Amino acid sequence: MTQQPVATSNKLDAAVLKVAGVVVLGAIMSILDVTVVSVAIPTFMQDFDASYARVAWTMTGYTLALATVIPLSGWAADRFGTKRLYMTALALFTIGSGLCATADSIGELIAYRVLQGLGGGMLMPLGMTIMTRAAGPHRIGRLMAVLGIPMLLGPIGGPILGGWLIDTASWHWIFLINLPIGAIALVYAQLALPKDNPEPSESFDFLGMLMLSPGLALFLYGVSSLPEAGTIAETKVWLPMLVGAVLLVAFVLYSFRPRHPLLDLRLFANRNLTIATLTLVVFIVAFMGAGLLFPSYFLQVRGESTLTAGLLMAPQGIGAMLTMPIAGMLADRVPVGRTVPFALLFIAAGFFTFTQLDADTSYWLLGGSLFVMGLGMGATMMPIMTSALKTLHAQEVARGSTLVNILQQIGGSVGAAVMSVLLTSELNGSRLIPGMTDPTSGKPVSEAGLAIATQQQPELLQQYPLPPGLIERGLDFAASSFASVFWVAFLLVLATFIPAAFLPRRRQPQLDGPQPEQPPTPVGIH
Incomplete structure (x- = not known):
């Protein structure tokens, strides 16, 4: 039996680009949804009369669902076929979006977000598998560049789109907008993706x-x-x-x-994979955890609208857009140990500005810092993940990507929880207002808490006789609370330099061995 020769050109032909369109559409839905919801948190707090910690579960529940289904995606794709499973994931995500728009309580919204996450968790890994099978492993660098599109659009477009929808319509539309996109993606997938020919190769653990x-x-x-x-x-x-x-x-x-465990921890015997993964996890804890707080500062301390907060976050995405394509091209030519530490310097410099926050810090300074941070972000995550996968033998790459993806989700969840705990603790440390209690919880109200509430509900200033200077003092304390949390994130970014110092500084030799029948599944960011 004669095999067709594999094309040696690195260019992506029309057939591959047609398949890539399906994957990019699904990835945009998944990634945009994370960034869109981040600017809606204060709105959820007000509409559902819930605390920040409670509302943060709309993000955490989604991420938690991602982490639980990622280990199953590789086996399920072999067992049921990538096209069938990808369309199922699209349908789950779209149905979950529709249900989120119908939520009458914060508990319902969290539950529907979990359903959304069960679909969203499979979209990126399955999409990468589909694209790799269509284009071949030799064009993996080009594929990473194509999938970088939604990763760039997410930080730029998500907060802006979310802010515009909330300001002009209601928060329900940040979920309803997924319904037509999901329907189009399902039809597109049915027409564009090749027919499934599932051949289970491994027993399920x-x-x-x-x-x-x-x-x-x-x-x-x-x-x-x-x-x-x-x-x-x-x-x-x-x-x-x-x-x-x-x-x-x-x-x-x-x-x-077992011979085929659900998560292959034996891969940590590979030193380069271990170092790259450790670098990535420490970075994710700092960056993803603190990243949720950027729009919260603009909304809660500065009193900006959700649309304005989204626009103020755009420089970060623009910075990443400039460096990610360059970093993708360099990843195959220059060892990451020579590029990533410099990218981390940009991120650390950007974070340091946020450790100096006050209630009226210049937007030009903050926007410039977010831009610098974005430059570093675009040249950090993708090169590290690509380097981690390139150090494995061909038959190990799919298992390696699952391992790194799981640890990435754990790092993001832990980072978000830690930063939320620290911020809540800092805000609760401000002075209490004598004789004033929250009508819902019955707990005493702090100066910082009241100051933040008045930014979203100015009518509170007419309801309560307040001593002069109280709101200004409360906002100063709130800004200081955010700055204290950003100090923790800044120190974690500095800690990332330790494992990054051990990243390979010489070009890695191409590992021998046949290409796997089932091409590798690179890591995706959620």
């Missing part, structure tokens, strides 16, 4: 799944409950964390036994 997925879900639930509880001593914090940790430890001990 059911025992591993029974330990890993519930373990991840419980542990992340406990961690993410910290902001609302305020202390690890609360049962809803320590109990799920403990049970989840026990299941995860049991999985780690077990995973070295």
Whole structure:
């Protein structure tokens, strides 16, 4: 039987671009949804009369769902076929979006966001598998550049789109807009994607799944409950964390036994993969955790509209747009150990500005800092992930991408929870206003809490007789609280330089071995 020769050209032909269009459309839906919701958090707090910690679950629940389905996506794609599974993921995401728009309570919204995440968690890994099969592993660099499009559009377009929809219509439309896009993507996928020919190649590790997925879900639930509880001593914090940790430890001990474990921890024997993964996880904890707070500062401390807050976040995406294509081209030519540390310097410089926040810091300074941070971001994440995958043998890449993707989601969830806990703690540390209590919770009201509330609801100033200077003092304290949290993020970025110093500084030799029948699945960002 004669095999067709693999094309040696690095250019993507029309057939591949047609398939890429399906994948990019799905990725845009998934990534935009994360950034759109980030600017809606204050609106959810007001409409559902819920705390920041409670509303943050609209982000955390989505991420938690991503982490639990990612381990299943590789096996399920082989078992059921990538086209069928990708369309199922699109349908789940679209149905979840429609349900989110119907939510009458914050609890319902969180539950529907979890459903959305179950679909969204499979879109990027499956999309990358589909594209790699269509184009061939030799064009992986070009593929990463194409999939970089939604990663660039997300930080730029998401906050702006979310702000515009909330200001001109209502928060429901940040979810309703996914319905026509999802319908178009489903029709496009049916027409453009090649027919499935599933050939299960590995047995499914059911025992591993029974330990890993519930373990991840419980542990992340406990961690993410910290902001609302305020202390690890609360049962809803320590109990799920403990049970989840026990299941995860049991999985780690077990995973070295089966031939095809759900998550292949043996890959950590590869030094380059370990260093790249460690660098990425520390960076994700700092960047993704603090990234949720940028729009919150503009909305809560500066009193800007959601649209303005989205526009103020745009420089970060523009910076990434400039450097990501360059970094993608350099990734195959220059070792990441020579480029990533310089990119991290840009991120650290941008973060440092936010450690000096006050209630009236210049927008030109903040916008410039976000732009510089974006320059660094565009030249950091994709090169690190590409380097991690390139150090593996061909038959190990799909398992390696699953491993890195899981750790990335854990890092993002932990980072968001830690930053939320720190901000809540800082804000609660401001002076209480004598004789004033929250009508909903009955708890005393702090100066910072009232100052933030008046930014969103100016009518409060007419309802309560307030001493002169109280609001200004409260806003100063709130800005200082944000600055304190950004100090933690800044120090974590500095800590990223430690593993980054051990990234390869010489070109890695191409590993020998046949190309796998099922091409690799590179990592995607959510």
